[in-house]
Amino acid sequence: MVMSAEETSPDEVPAQGLRELKKQMTRGAIAAAAFKLTLEKGLDHVTVEEISRVAIVSPRTFSNYFSSKEEAVVSAGGQDPEQFLPAFREAVREVPPLEALREVFADYFMNLTDDQLDQIRQMLGLVVQYPSLLDVQAARFGNLEAELRGVVAEHTGADEETEMYPWLVASAGIAAVRAALRVWGASPADGRDKLVKLVQEALSLFSAGLPAPAPR
C-alpha cells in the first residue's frame, strides 16, 4: 500500500518542496522589481525587459508568470485570496457573513507589519496615478470577491446562479475594504488602527442598511 505522500517532513514544507518555494520566490522577485521600478521611473518608462533584468529572469519567464507589467506591479501588493479564505471559511461558521468579513479583514490589517503598511500606501498612490493599474487592481478584487461569494453560497446553501444574496454580501465586503483603503490613504498620518477602524465602520454601515446621513 502507498501512503498519503505528504508525510515526508515534520515542519513547514509548503506543499511539495523546493520547487513550489522557488516558484513563489520567482514570482515575488518579479513583482517586487516591477513595483520598485514603477515607483522610481513611472509606469510607462518601465518595460517587461527591464523588470526581467532586475528580477534576474528572462523576459520569457516574465510572461510565464504575468500577462502584463500592470499585473506584476499590482500583484506586489499581496492580498491573494488564499490569504483570507481559510479564515473566512472558519469565521462564517460562527457568526453571520457580514460579521465574519469584519473579523477577517480587521484581523488581516491589524497584523500587517509597518513595511507592509507602507507598501500599501505606495500602492494606493500608484493606483490613483495610473488608471490602468486601477483596472487591474479591480480585477484582482473581483477574483477575491468571487472566492468570498463561493464561500458564502456554500455556507448559506444559496445557489450563486439563482440567488443574489452571495453576490451582495461578497460585494459589500470588497466595497468596505476598498472604501476604507482609499479614505485611509488620503490621511498620511493615520496608522494601522485607523485603517482597522474604517473597515469595521464600513461593514457596520452595510449592516445598518447604509442610512442616509442627516441632510445639510
Next chain:
Amino acid sequence: MVMSAEETSPDEVPAQGLRELKKQMTRGAIAAAAFKLTLEKGLDHVTVEEISRVAIVSPRTFSNYFSSKEEAVVSAGGQDPEQFLPAFREAVREVPPLEALREVFADYFMNLTDDQLDQIRQMLGLVVQYPSLLDVQAARFGNLEAELRGVVAEHTGADEETEMYPWLVASAGIAAVRAALRVWGASPADGRDKLVKLVQEALSLFSAGLPAPAPR
C-alpha cells in the same frame, strides 16, 4: 451681436453638430463590429485589423477610439455613465440615495428594447466566457461607480476623500446591478420585468442591511 450659437436647429442635434455625430457613429460601428465578430468567431480569433475592416476604418483609427479589442467589445453594451447621471442627479434630490438608485436603474432596464435586452444577454455570455472581457467590464462599472459616487458626495456634502459613505452607496448600486444581471442571465426565460424586479430587490436588501437568511 452674435447669437448663442446653439440655436441652429430645432430638434435633436446632439451637442455640436455633424462632427460629434459622426464620431459617435464611428465609435458605435467599431464597437458593433467587435461585438459581432467576437460572437461569431470567439475573442481570440478576432484581430483589431479585422474589426477595423468590418467597421470600415483604418486600424489606426481603431486605436484612436479604443485601446484594445476587449474595450471595443464591452463598450458595445451601452451603459455609459452619461446614461444614468442626469436622472440620478435629479432623483437624489427627491429621495434618499439608495432609493434614487433604485428608481434610476429600474427605469433604465424597464425601458430597454427587446433588442437591447437580447444584446445584454449575449454580452453576459461573452463576459462569462472570457475573463479578459469580465475585467474590462469591471473597469467600466468602476467608472460608472466613480461618477455615481461623485454625485452622492456632491449631494450629501460628504467629502469623498475623508468619508466612506459615498463610496459605499455607489458600490452598493453597482453591486446590485451586477448581481441582478448575473442572476437574471442564468434564466433565459426571464424577461424585462424579472430583471427590474431583481434590481429593486437587491437594493432593498442593501437598505435592509443584508440580513442573513435563515440557516438550514
Next chain:
DNA sequence: GTGAAAGGTTGCCGATATGGCAAATTCACC
C-alpha cells in the same frame, strides 16, 4: 459663398508585448 482654423482620419513605422515550440536546466523520488 469662401477662406482659414479646428478637429478627425489615415499611413508609416519603431518599440513592445504575447505566446507557441523545443532545447536545456533543475528538482523530486526511488
Next chain:
DNA sequence: GGTGAATTTGCCATATCGGCAACCTTTCAC
C-alpha cells in the same frame, strides 16, 4: 546516481500601442 516531471530559456512569428506628419472634413466668421 539516475530517471521522469516541472521550470526556465531562446528563438521567433504575429499583434498591439502610439508618435508623427500629411490629408481630408467640418465649423465658423465674414
